[in-house]
Amino acid sequence: MSDITPINPDTQELQHVSVLLAEAVDLLDVRPGRTYIDATAGAGGHLSEILKRLKEQTNPAVVESTQSAQSQVIGIDRDEDTLSRLRNRLPKEQVQLFHANFTDIKEVAQQAGLSTVNGGILADLGVSSMQIDQPERGFSFNKDGPLDMRMDKSQSLTAWDIVNKWSEEDLANIIFEYGEERYSRSIAKNIIRARPIETTLQLADIVARSVRYSGAARKAQHKRKSKGDGGKNFDSSHPATRTFQAIRIAVNDELGSLKKFLEEAVALLEPDARLVVITFHSLEDRMVKQIFRQMALSCHCPPRQPQCTCDAKADLLIITKKPIVADSAEVLANIRSRSAKLRAGIKIG
Ligand SMILES: C[S@@+](CC[C@H](N)C(=O)[O-])C[C@H]1O[C@@H](n2cnc3c(N)ncnc32)[C@H](O)[C@@H]1O
Incomplete structure (x- = not known):
């Protein structure tokens, strides 16, 4: 974007x-x-x-x-x-x-x-x-910034709190519910393992690796390749799009x-x-x-x-x-x- x-x-x-x-x-x-x-x-x-x-x-x-x-x-x-x-x-x-x-x-x-x-x-x-384009606001997975994502900077809850303090189950639930992300469980597990996470690029990288290396993702990719579309129909948006959307929705209710x-x-x-x-x-x-x-x-x-x-x-x-x-x-x-x-x-x- x-x-x-x-x-x-x-x-x-x-x-x-x-x-x-x-x-x-x-x-x-x-x-x-x-x-x-x-x-x-x-x-x-x-x-x-x-x-x-x-x-x-x-x-x-x-x-x-x-x-x-x-x-x-x-x-x-x-x-x-x-x-x-x-x-x-x-x-x-x-x-x-x-x-x-x-x-x-x-x-x-x-x-x-x-x-x-x-x-x-x-x-x-x-x-x-x-x-989104101001990295210090923490909305972007393309530019490094603090895990913030608050639209209103006077509120106390930030993306950092959610990423670093919430339970694995709560994280998986919001990523699934608000991000409609099918790899929510492995993303949540990898976030917990990597804590503390300080910046947007760190988080984006963890999400991208979770999606890329999840068994389900590999199977889906294999299926697409064997269908002969060579991955053409694969959603080309960044793998962290859905997780960032989910965390942003939660931060700002x-x-x-x-x-x-x-x-x-x-x-x-x-x-x-x-x-x-x-x-x-x-x-x-x-x-x-x-x-x-x-x-x-x-x-x-x-x-x-x-x-x-x-x-x-x-x-x-x-x-x-x-x-x-x-x-x-x-x-x-x-x-x-x-x-x-x-x-x-x-x-x-
Ligand atoms: C997509 S932009 C609006 C752009 C605007 N229509 C224009 O043409 O320039 C959304 C704006 O809504 C604000 N916003 C989002 N949720 C809000 C809320 N619950 N209360 C007040 N403002 C909100 C955001 O801070 C952001 O500035």
């Missing part, structure tokens, strides 16, 4: 390329006079697009004569470094930025003077290229946060306002799909019950029957987009 990440020629800083930018902001249906929250502000790509569309549609005469066309835009990120970069770039008259976990979106809205959101809420999950965020966000939306979510791996997408489906149900009675007695009502109208994915041009230009899935819904009154 790092070899295709563009570098800003002025600052020499690594840049994050927003994924499904037009599609996500189209689905937010940006209109002047409404409030929008970008719950994962990151490099500000989606935020800037929201601001641009508001500006394009705002008639200066209307704004001057009444305050009715006044829009409010809020950005949230749990990474203070990311936010301070954004504060330098985005004018504070146009966007209010908050350092918070998006699980606290309701409290953030209250601080901004809002009890509901009448425009929409966007979340573009995971980490940014800037975070990404799935627990996502569930709480989705519930809080839908509760905060006014009727007709929108929720747009971009995910980057199957665990996140499955959770968004299931929670959206649950919220779209207008009856929670047992399926065989002949008549509804539950008095429930649907909270969300799903407007993406299938998730939207990046087209081949976007994947070619930004490899990170290949695993992105976008789902959106409209709050029902």
